[in-house]
Amino acid sequence: MIEILSREAFGGTLREPGSKGISPIFRAKIRTATGSARCYVKPLTDQIQCPTTGRFVANQELINEALGYVLAKSCGLTVPSAAGIVMLDREQIPSSLWAELDRAAGRHEQENYFCWFSQDMDFPSLKQRHLNGQQLTSLHDRRLKRLSLELAKNPDSPKVIAFDGWLLNSDRNAGNLLASGPSGLTLIDHGRILNFPNWAPGGTGTFPEPCMNKLQWLIDLHNPHWSEKLPNSSARVMAYNGFAVSFRQDGENAARQVLSEFFDQIDIDAIIQLLQDLFDPASYAKAAGHVI
Ligand SMILES: Nc1ncnc2c1ncn2[C@@H]1O[C@H](COP(=O)(O)OP(=O)(O)O)[C@@H](O)[C@H]1O
Ligand SMILES: [Mg+2]
Structure with missing residues (x-):
């Protein structure tokens, strides 16, 4: 809450x-x-x-x-x-x-x-921890690669990617993940879910460029085909499927409570409907290369 x-x-x-x-x-x-x-x-x-x-x-x-x-x-x-x-x-x-x-x-x-x-969680963001203060392009590239390799091994990565896939988060950059503990990730900054904050109830936002899953892109950049490999794609699909249960159990109520502070009932229902429509396990599994 x-x-x-x-x-x-x-x-x-x-x-x-x-x-x-x-x-x-x-x-x-x-x-x-x-x-x-x-x-x-x-x-x-x-x-x-x-x-x-x-x-x-x-x-x-x-x-x-x-x-x-x-x-x-x-x-x-x-x-x-x-x-x-x-x-x-x-x-x-x-x-x-x-x-x-x-x-x-x-x-x-x-x-x-x-x-x-x-x-303030007192943890640095991944950007602060891995990329800050590097003006030299060669050094920056090496640090970006190290971050990409670490994220590929992080057990939370598939779940975060699946979550951002559901909600169309176009901005999961390294500044929006805090490094909590050796491998924990704390999520901040959801300002760009639903693609961009220019939406009206019932629709997603619009932006000139297509919505991109930045975390998945960063990991795939230095770990070729990481997201297609079986353990990673099934971890993502499993996490995604679990979101349906969480949404039914308490996510929907929590979302309705937030929305009730700002919208009337018709708009709230339209936004909830959109969150349900965006959730599409069959298409997600297919996109992840899983035949269903
Ligand atoms: N709760 C928090 N705990 C620790 N650091 C935070 C927290 N919220 C924001 N930050 C720091 O501030 C930076 C900017 O915050 P963010 O919410 O990502 O804003 P922006 O919309 O400008 O990207 C983050 O990258 C992170 O370094
Ligand atoms: Mg941010």
Whole structure:
């Protein structure tokens, strides 16, 4: 479950993140139901520019984050121990992020922002651990290869790939996996599930380039045909099939609860229907080379 908090939950900013992705992000103390937590906080604008039409549309990134978080958890994947939504005033957000936020919203200064927060897990992302600070292309390529080889051996990889395949996550890059323990992977950043956050209820988002499973691509890059090999493809298909059970047991309810904060019943039913329609074990097994 996620928490939905008001501006009073804000306990002040902390030192800047060691690594950033593409979005404005900062670290802050957030008072959750279980106490004060050090968190990464990502303010999200109400609107974004659609990359296919150029028009400004509702930004579904907050919903993507929340849906991705509760569904990953229900599928038995590891996510930050606390996460949720906090509404913050512009003044509570570091002023260094304002210009970028205004740009994203089409030169519009919002008074307040829905923010996605997740507890700082203190683990580096795979990008930080393997790829940071390398300007030399040759060294970067060698490090990327080492990461690809490690991920090929990681027992969590097939499950993460299958999860991203179900939800059309177009952005599982090395910055969106935290290295928790020797081989554990903690999933963060589900802002780009359903392809892109420009969707309307009942449909997926659109982007000029086709949706790609980046984790599978990275592993296959340096482990030729890894994803087609039997133990890996069957692990993926088995994990995928298991998601149906998790969704029935608690994923759907958790998703409905998140959606009920933002949508009316017709839209909620349309989004749930889409999640069910995207889940297609027969096509997934066939694509993985399994005859059924
Ligand atoms: N809960 C967290 N615990 C530890 N590090 C985090 C957490 N959330 C984000 N980060 C760090 O911040 C970076 C950017 O966060 P992310 O959610 O991926 O934003 P973006 O949308 O910009 O990609 C991540 O790559 C990771 O290094
Ligand atoms: Mg990211």
